[in-house]
Amino acid sequence: MIDHRRGALIGLAVGDALGAAVEFKSPRSFKRVTGYRNGGPYRIEAGEWTDDTSMALALADSIATAGWDLNDQASRYVEWWKTGKYSVNGRWFDIGITTRSALGNFVAKKNALTSGDRSNRASGNGSIMRLAPVPIRFGHLYSDQLDELSRLAEESSLPTHASEQCVSACRYLATVLAGLIHAEHRDKVLSPDWKPLQQLNDIKPLHPLIQEITQGSFRQKQPPANEGSGWVVKSLEASMWAFHDAETFEEAVLRAVNLGDDADTTGAICGQLAGAYWGESGIPESLRSGLARMDMIEEALEGIVGLTKRGISMCGRLTLRSSPKARLNRFCVRRTTG
Numbered sequence: 001m002i003d004h005r006r007g008a009l010i011g012l013a014v015g016d017a018l019g020a021a022v023e024f025k026s027p028r029s030f031k032r033v034t035g036y037r038n039g040g041p042y043r044i045e046a047g048e049w050t051d052d053t054s055m056a057l058a059l060a061d062s063i064a065t066a067g068w069d070l071n072d073q074a075s076r077y078v079e080w081w082k083t084g085k086y087s088v089n090g091r092w093f094d095i096g097i098t099t100r101s102a103l104g105n106f107v108a109k110k111n112a113l114t115s116g117d118r119s120n121r122a123s124g125n126g127s128i129m130r131l132a133p134v135p136i137r138f139g140h141l142y143s144d145q146l147d148e149l150s151r152l153a154e155e156s157s158l159p160t161h162a163s164e165q166c167v168s169a170c171r172y173l174a175t176v177l178a179g180l181i182h183a184e185h186r187d188k189v190l191s192p193d194w195k196p197l198q199q200l201n202d203i204k205p206l207h208p209l210i211q212e213i214t215q216g217s218f219r220q221k222q223p224p225a226n227e228g229s230g231w232v233v234k235s236l237e238a239s240m241w242a243f244h245d246a247e248t249f250e251e252a253v254l255r256a257v258n259l260g261d262d263a264d265t266t267g268a269i270c271g272q273l274a275g276a277y278w279g280e281s282g283i284p285e286s287l288r289s290g291l292a293r294m295d296m297i298e299e300a301l302e303g304i305v306g307l308t309k310r311g312i313s314m315c316g317r318l319t320l321r322s323s324p325k326a327r328l329n330r331f332c333v334r335r336t337t338g
C-alpha cells in the first residue's frame with residue numbers, strides 16, 4: 001500500500017510538471033508533450049511544478065503538523081501565496097482566481113469555514129488538484145468509515161472551494177483514490193455499481209453533475225468533448241477519461257496534459273489517479289528522476305505516510321478524536337511516537 005500512497009502524491013507532481021509548459025494553450029496548438037520541457041506562462045524549467053503541487057504540499061504539511069485544522073490549512077495556503085513557501089523555486093508565481101479570492105477572505109476574517117465561495121459559479125478545480133494528501137493520510141478509513149473520509153474530503157475543499165460541485169468532486173475523488181490505494185481494481189472502482197459510491201450517496205447525494213461522471217460520462221466522450229477545463233466538473237471528467245482505459249501511468253498522464261488549456265491541473269488530477277493505481281513503481285524512472293525538488297515531496301510524504309524510500313523514518317501511531325470546540329477541529333489527529 002505504501003507504493004500506492006507515495007504514487008498518488010508523486011503522480012500529482014509529475015502530471016503538474018508535464019502540463020506546466022502547455023498551460024493555457026489550445027489543444028493541438030502545441031507540439032505534443034512527451035516529457036518535461038521548459039517554458040509555459042511562468043517560464044519554468046523542465047520538471048518544475050506549479051500551484052497544484054505547492055498547495056498539496058501545504059495541505060500535507062498542515063496534516064502532518066497540526067492534525068486536522070482548516071484554519072491551519074488556509075494559513076499555509078496564504079503563506080505559500082505571500083512568501084513562496086512550498087513553491088518549487090521559492091517564489092510564488094501562480095494562483096487560481098477562486099483560490100485568490102477565498103484566501104483574501106481568509107486573511108480578512110480568519111475563518112476557513114466561510115472563506116470559500118459557496119456559489120456554483122465559483123466551481124474551479126483548485127480543491128481536487130491538491131486532494132491527494134487526504135486519501136493518502138486517511139486512507140485507512142476506507143471502506144468501513146467512508147462517512148469520515150467523505151467528511152474530511154469535503155472539509156478540505158471548504159477554505160477555497162465551498163460550492164456543492166467542488167465539495168462533491170472532492171468526496172468522490174477521495175473515495176476513488178482510497179479504493180485505488182487499497183489496490184482495488186480500476187474497473188471496479190470506476191463502475192457505477194461500486195458499493196462505496198452507493199454509500200457516498202447514502203451519506204449525502206453527490207451533485208447531479210458529479211453524479212453523471214460517476215455513471216461513466218467520461219467513457220462516452222472523446223476530445224474535444226473532453227477538455228482541459230478549469231471547471232471542476234469538466235476537469236474531473238477529462239482526468240478520468242485520460243485514466244480509465246490507459247495501459248500505463250505515462251499514457252494516462254500524457255493524454256491528460258495534451259488536452260491543453262488547464263493542462264497542469266488536468267495532469268495533476270490524472271496523476272493522482274494513475275499514481276494511486278500503478279503506484280510509485282509504475283511511474284517511469286525518467287519522470288521521477290526529472291522531477292524538480294523531490295526533496296520537498298519526500299518531506300511531505302514523510303509527514304503523512306511516515307515512511308521514506310529508505311525505510312521507516314518514524315513510527316506514527318494515530319489517534320482520531322473528536323474535538324468539542326468547533327467544526328473546524330471536528331477531527332483532531334495527534335501523532336504520537338511509539
Ligand SMILES: [Mg+2]
Pocket residue numbers: 050051052094264265
Ligand atoms: Mg498550476
